[in-house]
Amino acid sequence: MMLRPQPSQRAFVPFVSVENMMRLVHAIGVERFIADLAGHIEADFRRWPEFDKTPRVASHSRDGVIELMPTADAESYGFKYVNGHPGNMRAGYQTVTAFGVLSSVSTGYPLLLTEMTLLTALRTAATSALVGRYLAPEGAQVMALIGNGAQCEFQALAFRALCGINRLRLYDIDPRATEKALRNLRAQGFEVTACASTQTAVEGAQILTTCTADKQFATILTDNMVGAGVHLNAIGGDCPGKTELHPDILKRADIFVEYPPQTRIEGEIQQLDPDHPVIELWQVMRGEVPGRRDARQITLFDSVGFAIEDFSALRFVHERIRGTDFFAPLDMLADPDDPRDLFGMLDRAR
């Protein structure tokens, strides 16, 4: 009898399941995780020109979109698979689910496969709060959270971890969503007010975060709701035909974006002329152009989520699982003894 050949170590890819991602997050602590991840994102934004960048590759259908978001530097390649299906919730599915892979550029071999539904929620919030550190008005204490779905609590935790925000004003068209967020956020020690309208929610807030999920042009904020000096953190408009802000707001604001070629298609600025001026955040983070200049300026982070943030998150997780048991080896790569003898490997397994 022949022994079945065993795959070597290089045939295995470390896999972080949802269960293990939750264990990793709690081992580090949610806010610490977000803050450390933000540090990785900031470091990567500061070396922006080193990345191979491309707008994400989207496949649109009636019900939603499936996207692939690749990027690479000289050493590592990462991509994320992510869907957005606003109708999913009604059937008990997540609107957004995601997973991702980090690979070695020099061999093309995957180094990590990980769930990214949770990780995307964490990196989106980490990016928002990181940008908030550059753009929110000095002494900001109150944030309005319009849209109390899956992203809401992560935004709150990130803005506390990075910007010291502890007072929140919530609104959602569905009061059950607000109740859920209220419960979760009070348990985390926030001072939270549930509001009856967007108009009420924005009162006294220096930071306005919109994270709604409808796949359509919507006007979550109108011009009169946005006073001088506020910072707008617009998360939900992230898809062609999906926006949250009235165009008049955009015209009064200084607009900060991740990657213009993608934001022009997907962000709030799809409502503006294609040459409307925008400021690239990587240049702000490198100190090449100013962020907030004065106390009356309206700043807008037109967030759509860019591949480099996922890349930072993949590298962060890859780094942090080392020496832990928060991953399992996955037999995902064929590894014949003689790499040219793929057929021999198959044949001997018979």
Place this chain on the structure above:
Amino acid sequence: MMLRPQPSQRAFVPFVSVENMMRLVHAIGVERFIADLAGHIEADFRRWPEFDKTPRVASHSRDGVIELMPTADAESYGFKYVNGHPGNMRAGYQTVTAFGVLSSVSTGYPLLLTEMTLLTALRTAATSALVGRYLAPEGAQVMALIGNGAQCEFQALAFRALCGINRLRLYDIDPRATEKALRNLRAQGFEVTACASTQTAVEGAQILTTCTADKQFATILTDNMVGAGVHLNAIGGDCPGKTELHPDILKRADIFVEYPPQTRIEGEIQQLDPDHPVIELWQVMRGEVPGRRDARQITLFDSVGFAIEDFSALRFVHERIRGTDFFAPLDMLADPDDPRDLFGMLDRAR
């Protein structure tokens, strides 16, 4: 004590490891697997206009390339991750490794994650032989196999399964590669001749298959080696800057391609004018344009590998694992009880 909430079924994605792919292939039989898969590919080529098509998204580096190949019809979305690193072999790694995902278009949820290193070898061979059925000269009995690396044996098995080819003439610049293929193919019952040069290998062959791996412009076949009536099955030229045939051959041949926008960049025809006429295989398979017209015509399949072939392969595997134990459930998707309460799920796992 609270019970840790268990993820529901929808959090799990069926995963086919390399080990399980080998079990599936042997349960069906290699040649039967290739022939059935070719049937799926043919059916999908015949409904070509139904697919959302895009050239693959490639990230090139000094050592190789990493590519994402997505496509979708109205029901299913599929993508493949695949690398090509010609120098890998020297370090004991595979030149090409791959994995893929099949998803539901209506929810965006992944339905299958599978190894695709073996599956790509099988689908590439299945596509070649399927095309061979339309283009190879009648009564073809002998195939030359130039390049005796990982793809070689799969090509032989596919051409036997689909075109009845049983006589093979092998050549590789590395005699050890030829020895390996000779051993494997004789054990499979082929009549095999190892040749000392490409010139010798093509003698008397009606089908010339080139599947070499160098990432550069090469001239594996020169014009004088290609007589009237042969069918050229050019597999290895599949990347910008990587070709196998002398351009004079291309000018004498009728050129058949998968997806022109991708083949113009990656295939042998990158050596020709961008408007040099090519024939699309899906139209041949639909009977809209002729394949081989006469016994003296030189036909060329300028194969680069297109996403729809991987889509067919993903659907085929998804179909064939049903009711078997050739997969394992992978906890890859976050699945909170209330889809808006992603944070609550994380928090309760603490």
